[in-house]
Amino acid sequence: MLEEIVVTSQRRTQLLSDVPISVTALGQEDSDRRGLLSIEDVSRVTPNLTFNNLGTTIARIAIRGVDSSAGSGTTGIYINDVPIQVRQIGFNAFDVFPLIFDLERVEVLRGPQGTLFGAGSQGGTLRFITPEPDLGEFSGYNRAVVANSKSGDYSYEIGAAVGGPMIEDRLAFRASAWYRRDGGFVDRVTESATDPGTLELVDEDSDSIDNLAGRFDLKWALTENVTISPSLYYQEQDYNDRNNLWIEDTGPAPLSASFAGAYTAPLRFSDFSAGRFRSGEPTRQAGEDRFFLPSIKAVWEAESVTLTAVASYFDRKQTLADDFTTFDQVLFTGIVNSGLGIIPPVSPFGFSRPVLPGQNATSFDTNEQENYTFEARLQSNPDQFERLEWQVGVFYSENEQTAVQQVEDLFLGQVLDTQFQDLFGFGLGPDPIEGFFGIPLVDGRFIFDNLEVADDTQLAGFAQIDYEIIDSLTLTAGVRVSETEFSIFNEVVGPVLGPFTTDQVTSKETPVTPKFGVSWQPTDDDLLYASASKGYRIGGANAAVGIPCGVGGDANGDPIPGTALGDQGLIDRPLAFDSDELWSYELGAKNRFFGGMLSTEVAVFHIDWDNIQQNIQLPACGFRYFNNVGSADIDGAELTATLAPVEGFTLSAAFGYTDASFSETAWATPDAQAAGALPLVSDGDKLGGPPWTLNLVAEYRFNGPGNTPLSVLVDWAHIDAETDLTPISNPANGGFDPTFTPPPDTDLVNLRIGAQFLEGLDMTLFVNNLLDSSPTLNRFVQPAGTLSRAQTFRPRTVGVQAIYRF
16 A cells, blocks of 8 residues: 655645645655755656756756746746745846755645745746744754765765744744755866966865754744744755756857967867866856745634645845856857947957966846735645535735946957057057947946846735535635736946946736636546646846847947847837746646555646747847747646555656747847748747656665664656757747757666664665766857857765665
8 A cells, every 4th residue: 555645735734645636745854865955856766847957057948848948937936835936037036945944844736836835836836845843742853974976075964853832832932953065076267378378277076065954943832823933944055056067168269369379279178988077267156045935824724714824034145156158258259349430350269278377257247036925724624514615815026136247358458459459469458348349347346247136026915616416526726816916127337338328127916817617536546537727927127138139229320230139120128028928727636546556747738828938049149138929839748656556665757848939930020021021930849848758766664684774765767858840949030059969868776775773763875876877968159159058967976875864
């Protein structure tokens, strides 16, 4: 008999097999057995949950192909009842995820959850549930790990959690503290100043990460019916460096004679097959991401209803020093577009590697986020209203987010001045930056200075009812009505952007997100359901893009052919973009067979997504903007199955399939098509993401010598290659990037061998990435450059894990 898990995915306690939506739930013991330590690990075992790691500090998450790196998130992220997702403003504002330690369970709700979880839960919702303090007895959880990666450094962690009654049946606590160091495996190197083409080690295993988390909860039973639960959560991640791997530079030496002797090309940096992982960034790309989350929850339980109220404050600060040395140089040494006017390119490529001794440029990025939320909901208690269950609630949030990006480059002027001397016989004057762009450095330091401030306010009311019209047949109806208001303020200045400018965009909307469903449960082992639900996401605004993109147009104010904006029929980025919405239709079944020996969950779905907010890259100039670009159809299916054919042996499978395609061709503006501009997306382009994923797990538990409980677990995760055209890989589109490389097939195999020597003490020997797979992931080439970068899996990692529970 397979063990049942309890979830609260519909804001009430239910068995997972009774919930008429597609949910993956992973309890603490299950996560420990499988070695799930991060959201990336969770995505590997969850159908149609995609986690795209674009670098140490940058990641995107999507459910069922509802993926967008523009505007507000498409996936709701919750710690208990508190939303923490982020709006995409600036260049490095990405979602943060709680580190997986002392969690009761993780719930992944697939499909729109707009009725109960609000805006942003378009593709689904990800919930991290922590243990509540126990008023009756003490318990504890302790975990320690040490591991070593091939071609890398040691990783280790230690954490402890304990909780129990302070005053029995009246006051209880739970406290936890945890630290983990992820050892690096990427070596940062530099070219020899005396022997170009020769690489010298600067920082071995540079991409290490220090993780720290702590939590303290209280539960106070004021009366038999009223409890108050305050909570404090703190998390911090410190990044020593990013794990962007330099692969190779295939370009020619610069045409400028002064630099030819200091630049040897081609040059190969990394060799994945040989276990050589290198980065050539001139500066260390250090960063920090920390958040503090105090909250308080009050619950009043009457005979027939329960009232729950939750208030929270989320304070997050994210900083990053991003290396822009090669980005700046490539952009302005291959394509010349300046205060002097538009000059034909002197070369099809810029200089992809530094050409001056000590040359460096750094983008200092800061993202600060403050969220205030309050929710109150009143709901019926089970079996109190005969066939009816209901809940109503109100939600309020006020979120302020500030993003700052300042790019310091004190070498670019010298590079440009020398290039002009060599190629044209004249220099750029005493201030080369002003001579080239027409505007001097900001504060004598910055070529780019951008401030964005976003304010989002929501007030919503929601309700949902479940009515059993006849035995085992239940109808569900719900709706959420919101009043939303957002304003975004942009302030930009700098040589590459032009004169000081400010923009302000404000918008108000009243989105309505209903849900309808029917479920039939003829037996305790069988559930069939169908649903239709709506998801919604708030709009936003764009910061300015750089002069090289073709800002301002030609002398007549018309788009400039050959520039990134001109090829899209634009002379500037759109100032604002609108909200988008989708409808999802789902059929599903949850069944248990052979007396509970086999359990299955299957779902098929169709999604209509309109007015999609998307990230429009301008690959010819290195900038981007967000816009609404047409509609898409998403069809898919998912299957999870667990089989226990004999005692001690379990087989599990999780399969997800998604076919997400744009359903129309869309241009940047209504006039762009008539003007002959290229579209942003073409009918049939894929949204991106793997067509299908598969995870298989085999586990055997048995008694060894001395009756010691032993276990062997093998975990295989496969992600299918993306082979179809996307907007960026389709040459018919204005944002086409010929250097784009789609993700390949990937396979990751993990092995775990465990033993329980004492009651509550589990020891596990593990080998992650058993086959030492190192696929080329997220490969890209800088605009007008020749240097390719990528990421890959952590090399084979061998370690030992010890867990003690009481």
